[in-house]
Amino acid sequence: MNIIKHKKEFKELGSSIIPGVFNETEINSILDQLEQAKPAQETLIENENLFAIRQLLIQVPDLADLIFTSRFFQVLLELAGTDYSLSKAIYFDKAGHSNWFVAYHQDLSISVKEKASVTGYRHWTLKKGQYGVEPPLEILENTITVRIHLDNTGAENGALRIIPKSHKKGIHRFNPAEANLEEEQICEVESGGIHIMSPLLMHASNRSSANLPRRVIHLEFNSVAMDKPLEWLEYLRIDSKSPSAV
Numbered sequence: 001m002n003i004i005k006h007k008k009e010f011k012e013l014g015s016s017i018i019p020g021v022f023n024e025t026e027i028n029s030i031l032d033q034l035e036q037a038k039p040a041q042e043t044l045i046e047n048e049n050l051f052a053i054r055q056l057l058i059q060v061p062d063l064a065d066l067i068f069t070s071r072f073f074q075v076l077l078e079l080a081g082t083d084y085s086l087s088k089a090i091y092f093d094k095a096g097h098s099n100w101f102v103a104y105h106q107d108l109s110i111s112v113k114e115k116a117s118v119t120g121y122r123h124w125t126l127k128k129g130q131y132g133v134e135p136p137l138e139i140l141e142n143t144i145t146v147r148i149h150l151d152n153t154g155a156e157n158g159a160l161r162i163i164p165k166s167h168k169k170g171i172h173r174f175n176p177a178e179a180n181l182e183e184e185q186i187c188e189v190e191s192g193g194i195h196i197m198s199p200l201l202m203h204a205s206n207r208s209s210a211n212l213p214r215r216v217i218h219l220e221f222n223s224v225a226m227d228k229p230l231e232w233l234e235y236l237r238i239d240s241k242s243p244s245a246v
Helices: 003-014 024-036 063-065 071-078 136-143
Strands: 013-018 043-045 050-053 085-094 100-104 110-112 122-127 130-134 144-149 160-162 186-188 194-197 203-205 214-222
Touching: 003 013, 003 071, 003 194, 013 186, 024 063, 024 122, 071 144, 071 194, 085 110
Parallel strands: none
Antiparallel strands: 013 194, 043 050, 050 085, 085 214, 100 203, 110 130, 122 130, 144 194, 144 214, 160 186, 160 203
């Protein structure tokens, strides 16, 4: 595994796919734990197209040991170093029959414990008791998103489409007239692989055209300290492998 190559791709393109980080036994253990989980109702998103668990490692803490295997832990250390900590964890299960289409966008919201008036933090939201806010650009530029694929993901079941290098433009709205759609890439990832990307990278996903699931664990890591009194809602030091409050 050439982590130097993947770090370079992440920096230059905003995206890189690392295959075979988890084996079949490890993936099955994660899926078994998710099936047994009993998260709080307010952390769930449930409809005919999607099932999701927010605050994943708070709601299902036993997943931490299954996710942070020695191999995954080593990949994180080589990609990010020990200065990085987990700042968000979500489980997505996009149904095989899903007609859910997601247009091109950036992931601009972070989750915090409480709302506070702090310069540079804007566009506050409150969904089921969870505060979200768009932070200063520095925090978003520093974030590394890691998507753990629990199923084979291809164009037929809603694989991400991305526009490479679009993360270098800062916070901006997608404009088809300005985007180089000829360079659009479909991010096909086999089960057990991970997709690392910048939250500023323009990404989208099509409707599923096959009755196949697309289950993904979405993790975000950051090394920038929050402006007080704001605190991350979720927190996990990647050198300790145990969830703890900020």
